Amino acid sequence: MATIEECRTALDQLSDNLAAADGDVRGAAALNRSLSCRITDLDTTFAGRLQDGRIEVLDTYAGPPREKAQIRLAMTGDDLVAMVGGELNFAKAWASGRVRLEAGFRDLLRLRTLL
Template identity: 80%
Template sequence: MATIEECRSALDRLSDNLTRADGSVRGAAALDRSLTCHVTDLDVTFTGRLSGGRILVLDQVAGPPPERAGIRLAMTGDDLVALVDGELDFAKAWASGRVRLEAGFRDLLRLRSLL
């Protein structure tokens, strides 16, 4: 099972990957929205923003997200690490329910290029 530190590191790597992206991925990441990532097996939520093409993790709280963010992710720590490391396909994980992504309809349309 992934640790909290490994999950935080995975989010930092994902942010770095987004800053180096180009084309439609860079456009999708250019949103300015609040963001939460609930790591279900550790029952911890990372809160922050997707802004300027990167993820800014601002806080870590115990339990589910304290507020409803514009973009909401939920998954196990192992799945988060595997997604960022390229070992788990996001679209398949989302379709099978291993990863939950919730956002407004327009944001989902923009974020689909990240899938």
């Protein structure tokens, strides 16, 4: 099972990957939205912002998200680490229910490029 530190490192790597992307992926990640990532098996939430193509984690706390972020992710720590490491395809994980992504309709349309 992935640790909180491994999950935080994975989110930092995901942020670096988004910042280095170009084309449609860069455009999709260029939102300015609040973001939460709930790690279900660790009962931990990372809260922050997706801004200018980067993820900025502002807070980490136990339990579910305290506020409803504009973009909400939920998954196990192992799935987060595997996705960022390229071992798990996000679209397949989302389609199978291993990863939950919730956002407004317009944001989902923009984020679909990341899938």
